[in-house]
Amino acid sequence: EILIRSPYLSHGYWGDPELTAARFIANPFTDNPDDRCYRTGDLGTYLADGSASFLGRADTQVKIRGHRIELAEIENAIGRHPHISQCVVVANHDSAATRLVAYCVATSxxxxxxxxxxxxxxLPDYMVPALFVFLPAIPLTPNGKVDKRALPVPFAQSAEQPLSPVAEKLSTAWARILQVAHLDARLSFVELGGDSLSFVQASRVLEELIGHLPERWETLPVNQLAELSAPAKGAWRVMEMPVFVRMLAILLIVVGHMSEFDHWLIVGETSVLFLVSGISLARFQLQAIETRGDARTLLPSLAAIVVPTLLYTALVQLLFDRLHWQSLLLVSNWFPASEVSLFNYWYIEVLVQMLLVIGLLLSIRRVRQVLAADPFRCLIIASCAMVALDVLLNRFVFDASALLNRVPQHFLAVMLLGMAVHHATTTARKWVASAVAVLVVGELDLMAIAGVGWEAFTLYVDIALPAMLALIWFRSVPVPALVARAGAVIASSTLYIYLTHFQFQSLANRFYHHPLFEVALAVTGGVLVSYCWNALTRRLLTRWSTRKQAAGTGAVIVKPEVR
Known part of the structure; x- marks a missing residue:
């Protein structure tokens, strides 16, 4: 910051001691209280020849999600709108995450x-204001400058206003989904802690309440989403492509594991699920990681996967086999099938291991800084690098073909590609992501050919590439309303359907041996287990939260003395 130091410096601002104390400070290089400097609020740097270069106002440069941006650039973009005559954008720091607020004067x-x-x-999504406030005029100082201190405090005002019926319903529903007692309607789904496990249910509830899914709905505050109600379009609904693909992938996995199919043609479903997980990670949790400064925000999501998996694995192994320590540590994918139980879930184990690796990398400050500078380019390069690393590791270090390549290094490229797909916001980026998808899937197929042989081309149909291209190029897909509701329920229960479908298929064979009945019972059973587990977890968390609040108030019940 440029400071002015002069024996002719003024004594301060007339009648404003607070601003005087903020602007007129002791010289930071001498710490002498009599040696005063004036903070101009301008940024500058010394050049090699000793001259100073003016860089701009300090209060117009803010850091959002790791990106340093100029507020003037956003103001200019808004000012170009035909209905806006004047605009001021400020950074609001009232919450953990810095949010942009645009104050606008509209001509119509x-x-x-x-x-x-x-x-x-x-503009990129991180430069789009979280809130727009419309004013009859922008307040000005006597000198004609924008008086930012006179601008209304937007989030404080919205907190005092009662919620609309739609906002109340949405807040209640999302609080139940996120397993919290109540939530702040001024915050977005991402700011409220939403993740890849809860967004399917959240999007389904949102569409039912307001009739559609707005662009980037996860970044809009709850009370603003409630104002975007639109009539539903007949008997059809829009289903987000990640939700649609996740539903299809888990259904194909269930069908492929049926006893009727000695040889199932479809492969690549788990690769698709890994790609969707990467998209969700970048979409819902990267911002929280950048804000917090480490990857501990991933712990609740990991716990939501690990805890039910361990409990169900232990239960099944105790009932039908014996406990295997590899399964309890979620590392059975690293051991031959002869050394571990049949009741293990390699897809979940690989997913957890990849999340741990990515979390550890994102906990390194330098990695976060490089990623924040250009997320798409970094993630694309990282995905290509993991393809090369997987080949080298498999060739010179550890041949995972005996383990059917069910190891994290084999699928990390897919996960990183999914994170890049979230940032593929332009046509050029989508073409780049498509090319890398061909490379990634090609490497997976070549590894499979190395293990199975060239007959893999005639024995299997890999759906990974078509599904990846659909996720890259299409945001949503129109489906009948009934399919949208059922699909959202199935997609949100993917973890529990994957865990339990073998047991429910076996149960179906005891009553009525028919493929459709097996699939229906496996899916319905997984959805029911998901509902019961979430209800139990919600009740336990609510009880724990109530006890914690009671302990925090230090309440004491005094029994009156009877005389």
């Missing part, structure tokens, strides 16, 4: 949603 009626859509084509 315009909604925040229309402005947000217009900006989404001009």
């Amino acid at each position: 009626p315009v909604t925040a949603e229309k402005l947000r859509r217009a900006l989404s084509g001009q």
Whole structure:
């Protein structure tokens, strides 16, 4: 920051001791209280020849999700809208995450949603304001500058306003999904701690309440989403592509494990699920990791996967086999089938191991800084590097073909590609992501050929590449309303369907041996287990939260003395 030091420095601001104390400070290089400097609020740097270069105002440069941005660039983009005559953008620091607020003077009626859509084509998502406040005029100082201290405090005002019926319903539903007692309707789904495990249910509830899914709905505050109600379009609904693909993948896994199919043609379903997990990780949790400064925000998501998996694995092994320590440590994928139980879940083990690796890497500050500078390029390069690393490790260090390549290094490229797909916001980036998808799937297929032989081309159909291309190029798909509701329920219960489908298929064979009945019972059983587990977890968390609050208040019950 540029400071002014002079014997002719003024004594301060007339009648404003608070601003005087903030702007007129002791010289930081001498710490002498009599040696005063004036903070200009401008940024500058000394050049090699000794001259100073002016870089701009300090209060117009803020850091959002690891990106340093100029607020003036956002103001100019909003000001170009035909219905906006004047605009001021400020950074709000009232919550853990810095949020942008745009104060606008409109020449004709315009909604925040229309402005947000217009900006989404001009600016990256982290530069689109979280809140738009419309004013009759921008407050100015006597000198004609914007008086930012006179601007209304937006989030404080919204907190005092009662919620609309739709916002109340949405808040209640999301609080139940996120397993919290209550939530702040001023925050977005991402800021509330939403993740890849809860977004399917959250999106389904949102669409039922407001009739559609707005662009980047996960970044909009709850109370703003409630204002975007639109009539539902007949008997059809829009299903987000990650939800649709996740539903298809788990159904194909269940069908492929049926006893009727000695040889199932479809492969690549788990690769698709890994890609969807990568998209969700970048979409819902990267911002929280950047804000917190480490990857501990992944722990609740990991716990939501690990705890039910360990409990169910232990139960099944105790009932039908014996306990295997490899399964309890979620590392049975690293051992030959002869050394571990049949009741293990390699897809979940590999997913957890990859999340741990990515979490550890994102806990390194330098890695986060490099990633924040250009997420798409970094993730694409990392995905290609993992393809090469997988080949080298398999060739010179550890041949995983005996383990059917069910190891994290074999699928990390897919996970990283999924994270890159979330940032593929332009046509050029989508073409790059498509090319890398061909490379990644090609390497997976070549590894399979090395283990199975060239007959793999005639024995199997790999759906990974078509599904990846659909996720890259299409945001959503229209489906009948009934399919959308059922698909969302199935997709949100993927973990529990995967864990329990073998047992429910075996149970179905005892009553009625028919493929459709097996699939229906396996899916329904997994959904039922998911519902029961979530209800139990919610009740336990609510009880624990209530006890914690009671302990925090230090409440004491005094029994009155009877005389």
